[in-house]
Amino acid sequence: MDMADRYRLMRLSRRFEETVHEQFEAGLVPGPLHLSIGQEAVAVGACCELRVTDAVVSTHRGHHHCLAKGAAPDRLMAELLGRRSGYSHGRGGSMHIAVPEIGLIGTNGIVGGGLPIATGAAFGIQTMGRDDVAVCFFGEGAAGNGVLAEALNVAALWDLPLVFVAENNQYVELTPVAVHLAGEICRRGDAYGIPGVRVDGNDVDTVATAADEAIARARSGGGPTLIEAVTYRWFGHYAGDKAGYRDDEEVAQWRERDPLVRARGSLDPAVADSLDSDIEREIGAALAFALESDVSGTEVLAIDHYAAA
Numbered sequence: 442m443d444m445a446d447r448y449r450l451m452r453l454s455r456r457f458e459e460t461v462h463e464q465f466e467a468g469l470v471p472g473p474l475h476l477s478i479g480q481e482a483v484a485v486g487a488c489c490e491l492r493v494t495d496a497v498v499s500t501h502r503g504h505h506h507c508l509a510k511g512a513a514p515d516r517l518m519a520e521l522l523g524r525r526s527g528y529s530h531g532r533g534g535s536m537h538i539a540v541p542e543i544g545l546i547g548t549n550g551i552v553g554g555g556l557p558i559a560t561g562a563a564f565g566i567q568t569m570g571r572d573d574v575a576v577c578f579f580g581e582g583a584a585g586n587g588v589l590a591e592a593l594n595v596a597a598l599w600d601l602p603l604v605f606v607a608e609n610n611q612y613v614e615l616t617p618v619a620v621h622l623a624g625e626i627c628r629r630g631d632a633y634g635i636p637g638v639r640v641d642g643n644d645v646d647t648v649a650t651a652a653d654e655a656i657a658r659a660r661s662g663g664g665p666t667l668i669e670a671v672t673y674r675w676f677g678h679y680a681g682d683k684a685g686y687r688d689d690e691e692v693a694q695w696r697e698r699d700p701l702v703r704a705r706g707s708l709d710p711a712v713a714d715s716l717d718s719d720i721e722r723e724i725g726a727a728l729a730f731a732l733e734s735d736v737s738g739t740e741v742l743a744i745d746h747y748a749a750a
């Protein structure tokens with residue numbers, strides 16, 4: 442994926458979430474919403490060289506992961522707006538999105554819940570003799586959970602094709618990471634012999650370079666890697682959280698390090714403008730698709746529970 446494609450995906454993610462946020466404020470998003478605005482370079486950098494058959498396991502803050510793995514903005518938008526045409530028929534919303542046909546195993550409302558799922562996905566890939574990989578996103582809050590140690594242990598023991606991507610946006614709900622976490626996230630794999638690296642999570646190229654190396658290692662049987670991508674969420678923990686626990690100055694400093702502005706800087710401005718216009722059309726169409734779709738009702742509850750014998 443070249444720089445224009447990476448920028449396009451980041452811009453798509455940003456405009457998607459800004460648009461969903463507006464819908465949330467208008468009362469049209471039935472569930473909770475966690476925005477990843479400011480963190481787009483992590484998802485795009487980690488996913489830009491993945492194949493459709495590779496697996497991605499996401500978190501409660503996962504729209505950027507879904508889009509980077511190839512989810513269609515219209516069906517994703519429809520899901521968040523509780524519409525029958527959404528990926529989970531409008532039943533799940535933001536934290537229950539799964540698109541198996543593109544390897545998106547799921548977003549997940551349980552902090553750390555994706556770690557054992559991704560470990561299982563990587564084990565499945567290995568058992569089937571495929572050369573695919575699994576990428577597991579998790580937040581720095583999940584890095585304090587015991588399940589990370591279990592996942593790292595099994596991944597190292599069995600040389601699983603797994604890339605752990607810790608998205609360190611520096612706040613665990615309302616708590617700064619310094620109050621929550623001892624040690625360094627990127628060193629969490631040392632005891633298991635898992636290589637770890639900390640990267641600038643606001644620079645898509647830097648994330649992509651680290652991810653590509655980790656993915657290549659995993660594909661060739663070299664086992665897991667742990668990447669810590671340091672970034673920042675521009676908005677509160679959830680849509681509606683005014684984030685009064687942060688300094689305005691701190692937020693302003695991070696906004697100056699906008700990953701989109703940095704990526705745009707390496708493009709011809711005319712190319713970037715044209716990509717921006719394409720995305721406005723795509724987002725407009727996605728929103729129209731969602732708003733024109735039927736609102737989900739109880740009739741969708743039983744879909745997909747049983748398979749034909």
Ligand SMILES: Cc1ncc(C[n+]2csc(CCOP(=O)(O)OP(=O)(O)O)c2C)c(N)n1
Nearest residue numbers: 502550551552580581582583610612613614
């Ligand atoms: C097992 C569990 N404990 C607590 C929560 C409540 N909770 C939701 S998000 C969150 C913070 C997660 O922080 P982090 O993993 O750093 O992700 P971020 O929100 O920063 O993206 C918490 C504690 C939860 N959903 N699951």
